[in-house]
Amino acid sequence: MNAPLGYFGDQPAQRLIPAEPIVRLEKISKTFPGRDGQPVTALREIDLSVPQGSILGVIGRSGAGKSTLIRLVNGLEKPTTGKVIVDGANIAALPESALRHARRSIGMIFQHFNLLSSRTAAQNIALPLEVAGYDKAEIRNRVEELLALVGLTDKRNRYPSELSGGQKQRVGIARALATKPKVLLSDEATSALDPETTRSILDLLAKINDELGLTILLITHEMAVIRNIAREVTVIEGGRIVEQGDVFEVFTRPQHEVTRSFLGDEAGRVLPPYVQSRLTLEATPNSQAVIRIGFRGPHATDPVLARLAREEGIEANILSGAVDEIAGRPFGTLVVGVPENATLKTLDFLKKHGLDTEVLGHVA
Amino acid sequence: MSPEMIRLIANSTGETLYMVAVAALIATLFGLPLGVFLATSGKGELFAAPWVNRILGVIVNATRSTPFIILVVSIIPLTRLIAGTSIGTSAAIVPLTIAATPFIARLIEGAIREVDQGLVEAARAFGATPLQIVLKVLIPEALPGIVLGLTLAIVSLLGFSAMVGAVGGGGLGDLGIRYGYQRFMPEMMLAVVVVLIVLVQAVQSIGDRLARHLNKRIRHG
Numbered sequence: 001m002n003a004p005l006g007y008f009g010d011q012p013a014q015r016l017i018p019a020e021p022i023v024r025l026e027k028i029s030k031t032f033p034g035r036d037g038q039p040v041t042a043l044r045e046i047d048l049s050v051p052q053g054s055i056l057g058v059i060g061r062s063g064a065g066k067s068t069l070i071r072l073v074n075g076l077e078k079p080t081t082g083k084v085i086v087d088g089a090n091i092a093a094l095p096e097s098a099l100r101h102a103r104r105s106i107g108m109i110f111q112h113f114n115l116l117s118s119r120t121a122a123q124n125i126a127l128p129l130e131v132a133g134y135d136k137a138e139i140r141n142r143v144e145e146l147l148a149l150v151g152l153t154d155k156r157n158r159y160p161s162e163l164s165g166g167q168k169q170r171v172g173i174a175r176a177l178a179t180k181p182k183v184l185l186s187d188e189a190t191s192a193l194d195p196e197t198t199r200s201i202l203d204l205l206a207k208i209n210d211e212l213g214l215t216i217l218l219i220t221h222e223m224a225v226i227r228n229i230a231r232e233v234t235v236i237e238g239g240r241i242v243e244q245g246d247v248f249e250v251f252t253r254p255q256h257e258v259t260r261s262f263l264g265d266e267a268g269r270v271l272p273p274y275v276q277s278r279l280t281l282e283a284t285p286n287s288q289a290v291i292r293i294g295f296r297g298p299h300a301t302d303p304v305l306a307r308l309a310r311e312e313g314i315e316a317n318i319l320s321g322a323v324d325e326i327a328g329r330p331f332g333t334l335v336v337g338v339p340e341n342a343t344l345k346t347l348d349f350l351k352k353h354g355l356d357t358e359v360l361g362h363v364a
Numbered sequence: 365m366s367p368e369m370i371r372l373i374a375n376s377t378g379e380t381l382y383m384v385a386v387a388a389l390i391a392t393l394f395g396l397p398l399g400v401f402l403a404t405s406g407k408g409e410l411f412a413a414p415w416v417n418r419i420l421g422v423i424v425n426a427t428r429s430t431p432f433i434i435l436v437v438s439i440i441p442l443t444r445l446i447a448g449t450s451i452g453t454s455a456a457i458v459p460l461t462i463a464a465t466p467f468i469a470r471l472i473e474g475a476i477r478e479v480d481q482g483l484v485e486a487a488r489a490f491g492a493t494p495l496q497i498v499l500k501v502l503i504p505e506a507l508p509g510i511v512l513g514l515t516l517a518i519v520s521l522l523g524f525s526a527m528v529g530a531v532g533g534g535g536l537g538d539l540g541i542r543y544g545y546q547r548f549m550p551e552m553m554l555a556v557v558v559v560l561i562v563l564v565q566a567v568q569s570i571g572d573r574l575a576r577h578l579n580k581r582i583r584h585g
Contacts, residue, residue: 074489103491114486117581118504127500128490159580179490 020088022183022215023050023073028082030068030239042068043239046082050183055209055216057230057247059223059262065239066219070185073217074106075099087182104132107176111188113168115160121171122147122156128178146174150204166197173204177214184208186218190225198222202229223262227251227326235259247327252296253356271335271360272320279361287362288317288337291346294356295332304353305336312349314342337363365551372539373555379453380535380563383528384521386457391464391521392514398424398465399472400498410484410494424466432463433527440531456533460524468517475509476502508579515571519564526560536560 028046031039042065050056060066071077072084075091084091089102115124122143129139147153150170160168169189176184186205190198206229208214220226226233226247233250235243235258242256254260264270271279271290279290293304308314316336323332338346343359350357398420404410405417427435436459443458444450479502487497503510526537536556544553 076485076488100491100493103489106489108486108489110482110486112480112482114480114482116483116501116505118507118578119580127487128492130500131487131490131492131496161581175486175490185489 020052021049022052022087023217024048024083024085025069025072026083026085028069028072028079028084030065030072030077031080041239043072043079046236046239046241048234048241048244050215050217051232052182052215053209053213054232055206055218055230056232056234057226058217058219058234058236059221059226060219060236061221061258064236066221066236067187069236070187070217070219073183073185074103074108104128104179105181106183106185107179107181108185108187109169109172109176109189111191113160113165113172113192115168115171115175117160120157120159121152121163121167121174124160124171125174125178128175132179142178143174146177149177149208150174164197165193166200169193169197169201170204173201173208177208177212181214183215183217186216186220188220189218191220191222195224198224199228205229223251226262231327235262248296248329248331251326252294252331275319275335275363278363280363281361283340283362284364287340287364289340289343289346289362290319290335290337290360291343291350292358292360293334293336293350294358295334296329296356302353304350304355305334307353308346308349312342312345314338314346314349316346335360365555369552369555372543372552373536373559376534376536376539376556377559377563379533380522380525380537383453383456383460383525383533383535384518387460387464387525388514388518388521390457390461391468391517394461394465395468395517396472396510398469400476400502402469402473403476404494404498404502410497424469427462427466428470432459432524433530435459435463436528436531443531451532453534456525456528456531456535459531460521460528463524464517464521467520468514471513471517472506472510475506475513478509479505508575508581511571511575511578515568515575518567518571522560522563522567 025046025048028043029041030043031041034040046069048069058066058069068077072079073086073091075084075094079092082092086102086106091099091102094102116127119127125143125146126139129142134142143156144153147156150173152167152170152174155163155167160171163171172189184205190201193201202225205216205218209216218225218230230247232245233247234241235250235256237256237258243250243254243259250259251263254263275290280287283289295302305316305318308316316338319335319337321332321334323330325331340362347357347359401411402417402420402424405413407414430438436456439459439462440450443455446458447455449455483501483505484497487501492500525533525535526540528535529538529541536559540553540556543549544556
């Protein structure tokens with residue numbers, strides 16, 4: 001094969017993040033006509049920017065409006081009000097033919113892969129190129145490049161029914177990349193896959209983002225997806241953005257109840273049953289205060305409890321703990337019990353050392 | 365069985381095959397685009413034209429609910445206009461085609477509607493035009509279903525063709541009525557039925573095999 005394996009044959013992958021975001025949603029609202037004549041509002045006043053070269057994850061429960069949100073970006077849905085700017089063009093206002101052209105620079109992958117059962121892996125990947133009018137030789141070269149990129153060269157003549165879920169999604173990714181898009185939209189792309197396969201698909205997406213500089217906007221209801229791949233996260237609920245920012249910041253200091261609920265079953269957020277069952281809101285004479293301590297960044301490795309005992313004379317009783325990784329950075333959680341009369345002093349001490357604290361309740 | 369009878373059966377089989385083949389071909393030519401349009405012109409679909417869709421739907425249903433023998437005699441003027449005559453095997457092709465077209469259109473509509481909407485969405489997402497979606501996604505994906513539908517239509521046409529004896533169309537059904545029933549030759553009736561059974565079996569198994577070959581959704585072997 002003579003063609004370079006590179007993604008952009010003519011330009012190197014961009015490392016610098018330019019000021020102008022590649023996707024920008026401005027004051028987007030979307031209302032659907034309801035069944036009983038009552039209009040249903042799916043999105044309200046959404047403002048969202050996806051910087052070039054980034055991986056932005058949108059997380060929300062089902063029905064939060066995330067599907068509508070991602071489908072606005074390639075014009076599969078039109079907003080009721082607001083602008084959808086992709087690479088400088090307002091997708092919401094483009095006439096149909098210009099929109100079709102614009103869609104070639106916006107790839108999309110789907111939860112159920114949406115591959116043609118009548119075409120082989122290679123033929124599925126070739127489809128967007130046929131539609132765009134590439135000649136046969138170009139299509140053949142491009143398809144080979146893409147098969148190599150997603151690691152399916154030996155499966156080129158297999159039909160989707162002969163491929164595993166992960167392999168099908170790899171074909172979906174190759175197809176989405178065929179016309180060299182600037183943005184990749186991922187609509188719950190790993191939700192139908194088992195955790196191990198999810199991991200390998202996310203690794204592939206991260207590799208594509210890294211090596212090709214491709215911007216990725218993904219929607220999901222799975223915390224694991226956000227934690228493993230996204231750098232920025234937007235949490236939506238009831239059609240509104242409730243929290244937004246750096247993944248590590250948002251998930252180590254969740255402000256909104258929905259954000260906390262996504263962290264709900266993550267390591268360190270669940271109390272052991274013997275603590276949970278005895279937890280009360282009110283302090284009693286012999287009870288201990290239960291405090292959750294979050295260790296982030298530079299303080300994650302400080303021997304804080306030893307110092308607490310030495311400097312303040314407070315002996316904390318460890319109830320549970322876990323060390324986890326979010327967006328590639330270590331994050332520890334420790335749940336401790338301290339005597340009620342030492343609660344304030346403990347909280348002061350921990351805050352002084354830059355740790356996050358939360359009083360969960362009291363146990364007798 | 366006399367050589368005369370065998371000659372009659374051979375001739376009638378030829379007439380039946382001729383009528384059914386030509387009618388099926390022309391009806392598919394009209395029925396395929398009509399079926400695709402019916403499947404894609406509903407509200408919010410690729411070629412959204414809900415009113416046209418509804419009107420065509422009514423016409424298709426009206427044609428399909430007219431008993432075939434009534435259709436044959438009531439369109440005699442039209443048959444004369446198209447075929448130059450209203451009597452004979454070639455003339456019989458006109459009512460057969462008119463009866464089969466809406467039938468085939470409905471079968472193709474059904475096959476197209478079976479195609480996963482996710483594929484249409486994916487094709488729209490990578491910038492395919494509605495026509496490209498029909499030609500490169502819907503028809504190839506629906507092909508096994510279309511082949512089964514056409515098989516069913518051909519089998520039905522074999523049945524319909526038995527009635528065109530009423531306008532001198534000839535064919536196996538006509539032979540069975542004239543010799544088997546009116547001249548009371550039960551062996552002729554039996555022979556006609558056997559030939560029809562063989563024809564239907566052959567058409568059905570070729571159709572099934574072709575559809576199975578085209579269907580890549582299930583693993584082979």
